[in-house]
Structure formats: C-alpha cells, structure tokens
Amino acid sequence: MNHLTEEQLVLYYYGEGDGSPAVRAHLDACEACRAEYASLQRVLNVVDSAPVPERDPNYGAQVWSRLHGSGDRDRPGGLSHWWPACHWAAAALVAALVVAAFLAGRYYPKARLYQVGAQTANAGHVRERILLVAVGDHLERSQTVLLELVNARPGEPLDVASERERAGDLVAENRLYRQTAARTGDTRVASVLDDLEPVLLEIAHGPERLTPEEVENLRQRIEGDGILFKVRVVGSTVRHREEKAARDASQKTL
C-alpha cells in the first residue's frame, strides 16, 4: 500500500482537491499515515493560535476618519508613510517657498510704512509669481510623465521604473500645490491638480513593469478622463499668468 504524500495530507487538511474520500479511507486503514496527519494537524493548529491584536468595534469609523485626514493625528496617512525621503525634501522645498512668499507679503511692507500700499501689492505679486512658476513647472513635469505613458508602443510591456519614481516625487508636490491653490481660491488649478493626483498615485504605486493590458488601461484612463488635455491647458494658462505677472512687476519698478 502506498502511503499518502505530504501534499495529499496538506490538501486534505484544507479540504482542497477531489480525493478527500480516498484519503479519508486510507487514513482509517493506515496507522503510519494517521500518525503523520496527526502531526501535521498539531503543527497547523499551533500556527492557528498565533494572536492578532484586536481592533475595537469602532475601528472602521476610525479608518474612515483617517482617510478623510481627521481623527488620529499621530499617525501618518497610509501613503505618506511610504514616501521616501526625497519626496519629503521636495515637499519641504515647496513649503519653504510658499512660507517665504507668505512672509514676504506679511512682513516686508511693515518695515517701510511710507510705502505700505505699494509694497503690499508688490508682495502679493511676488507670492503669486512664485506659486505660478512652481505650479507651471510641476504641471510641465507631470505632463512629461503622462506623455511617456500615453505614447508607449501599443501591445508591448513597458518598463516604468523611472516614471514611477518621478510620479512619486510629483505626488508630494501635487498635494501641497492643490491645498495652496484651494486656499487661495484658484479653483481651476486646484481642480486639475485634484484630477491629476489619483493618476500620479496609480503610477507611483503600480508595478515597475507594466503588461500591455496595464499600459492600455492606464492610457485609457489618462485619455478618457481628459487629464492630459486639462494639464496642458491649465499649464499653459499658468505660464501666461506668470509672464503677465512678471511684466506687471517690471513695469512697476520702472
């Protein structure tokens, strides 16, 4: 009589496979296999006993709250925890720019009270120009990433390691710009950045090598939602606004 293999015993333990009645019959008749199976059961039962920390009944509500960015503030957001240091560096740089612009607007005019009106307006322009330059550059880099994916050769797998890395950097910046644009009432820019973010996240957290189907899905997503078009249009508008702001500033200094 052939004894049962370990594979057969494992499948039997998990109720898999179509040989269960035969295995059962063999176990009834064979003491050696019965002992072997009992040993397997003991080990797997012990594995079962490994505890999992309990979550309280409100755990789902807490997760929902965190997904909305409120609630437990000690924990980073799910994505932010995995951001590499370079992403934070990019975000920190942008934050520094925005804060610098804000401080320029806030304090510089106070130092020269006789020019309060003019200087406040000037600081406002400085702030706007810094933001416009940064957002314009961000949209241009995002557009490059999207174009590389959209223009990929159809029907072939695609190595997106580089795009993935760049998208990861862009996600951090995107959030900051989106929040700033929303705060300053620039709804058009905020809206396009809002649309752009999920796509960047998808690229950043996707595989390094895409199958032809995944490439096609991503292309359809980008083109179907009109994201590339919106990024182009708003990017171009932002550039025009930045040039106009620069012209206005130079005329005022003359």
Added chain:
Amino acid sequence: MDSLTESSDSVAVAQVRAGDSGAFRILVERHSRNLFRLAYRMTGHQQDAEDVVQETFLRAYRQLSKFDDRASFGTWLYRIAANCSLDLIRARKRRAAQTEPAAEGGAPDPMQSLPDQAPAPDRLAMSGEVERKVAAVLDGLSEMERTAFVLRHYEGMCIDDIGRTLGVQPNAAKHSIFRAVQKLRRALEPLVSSAS
C-alpha cells in the same frame, strides 16, 4: 462572506459609482477589521497593518471603475490588501538591505536563528515561545509563500482564488502553500511533539 453582505456591498459600490462618495464609508466600516487581520498576518506589524488598511481603501476608491460587479467586493479588497502588504514588505526589505548589508554568503536562514533546544512543555504554553517561532518562520518565508499561506490558512481562501490574487497559476499557489507548511513543520514539530 455571506450573500447579504455581498449584496449590500454591491449597493454601496453602485452608490459610490453614482457619485455618492459618502457611501464608501459603509464599505470602510464593514471591511476594516478583516483587512487589518489579513494585513497583520501578512506584515507581522501593527503599524504596517494600519497603513495597509488605509492604502487598500485609497487604492480601492481610485480603482473602483475597474471593479467587476459580478465579483465579490470583499475578495477584490483582499486582493488589493495582499498586494499592498507585499509592496510594504518589499519596501521594508529594500530599506533593510540599504541600511544593513547582508553578511557574506547571503541572507541568514531564519531556521538557523531559531533556538535549538526546545523549552519544557509547561514553559512552552506560558512563554509565547511558539508564537515567536511562528512569527520567525513566517518572516523567513518568501513573499509568495507567506501570502499564499496566510490567504489559505488564516483567511480560508481557496487555492484558485489565491492564484488569481497573486496573479499565478493555481499550481504555483499550491506549491507555495506546501513549501510554507513544510518550513513550519520543520521548525515547530520538535516543539509541538515535546509539548504533547
């Protein structure tokens, strides 16, 4: 997962797709605890498991258009959570490799790091030694072995579904489970035998 839950999930999914993002809350509240359990089994860390749960829902929300209505939403979420866990485990390994270059001759065999001498059975029950050994063996499994084993053993997923979740043939999933069980037996059998 019962059919009532699945049908209720489908309603919530349809509402989210129709633009009611608040309906996603129902899905989050319903599935969070199960996802945490899976993520904890996969990663072995509470903090990581918390992150996996959040990341899973974020990905699910963004990719809801790809969800096939005929499938189970819970199984789909599990698949995303398993992939998130794998991403995190890989990232952790990359970070560890960068900070602690492997010793000459490759990575240490986790089996060898386990103590040779089995403690007395009475101590065994009290000390959590078995739990530590289980955790050590699970940590030593390959990504595929660990995921396949966790999905089969703890989550009761059938081998065909595990194959679909991992994007491999059922046979490959099956062999990953066998290898995981073999490693667990090798490490735990002496302890279990002496305790029984």
